[in-house]
Amino acid sequence: MTTTLTTSTTRLHAAVAAQAQDVVKTYGRGETAVHALDGATVTIPAGTFTAVMGPSGSGKSTLMHALAGLDTVDAGRVLLGDTDLTDLDEEARTHLRRRRIGFVFQAFNLVPSLTAAENIVLPLTLAGDKADPLWLAELVEMVGLADRLTHRPTELSGGQQQRVAVARALVARPDIVFADEPTGNLDSRAGEAVLGFLRSAATDLGQTIVMVTHDPVAAAHADRVVFLADGRDAGELTDPTTASILTAMAGLDTTKDA
């Protein structure tokens, strides 16, 4: 499977990092059934920073959970590289998440009893691996945490905690990093810093990043914005700006469940 995405630097991306193909996910049954995903098809090219946006309830979190192997789907296919996640059982998906996926959550989700340094290397520790010292030093430098490594999460600001979470998401060089509203709990300055790290992880390190956000200012840091409406893909923007995102959002059909 190949795709071509033209960005501002006219880079060509041949590889697909992840893909949802006609994915359906329904919660509940009968009259109370909610079609969280209703035939969503979304492609994430490798090495790009993609934002996923859409109205509340449009299926953003459900799509992210499906792409990350956190949840199963009812129909359609979900691919991580060449791996079809719909073929995998729970144990295999857990293994794949540990090895190939990094996460950044709105609520940071650091382990309170561990230092910043221990939190950063946790994905490797859980997988029974050791950090490459040069890579670790580069990451710590990138997120500006060199003088905070022995601190525990309660001794760090929200922005610092999220920088720890970004370093943790990148440490195992995953195939893809999923960030779920990563700036939702941060003031704008700390949020800008986190977005800058995600941006440079894609630009400088070739890391594939997928970020779910409600914030057009945050999404404007991405190479591309994919829009969802009513559980389906509803267009995309390349080289987005805050203004172009707001215009696109205003045009989304949100009437289905109204």
Ligand SMILES: Nc1ncnc2c1ncn2[C@@H]1O[C@H](COP(=O)(O)OP(=O)(O)OP(=O)(O)O)[C@@H](O)[C@H]1O
């Ligand atoms: N576990 C669940 N059980 C029942 N319904 C669910 C469940 N998870 C999500 N839904 C429903 O599925 C639909 C899509 O939810 P989802 O969280 O994916 O949307 P979203 O776009 O991420 O929303 P938001 O922007 O508000 O976070 C919503 O109508 C939601 O209420």
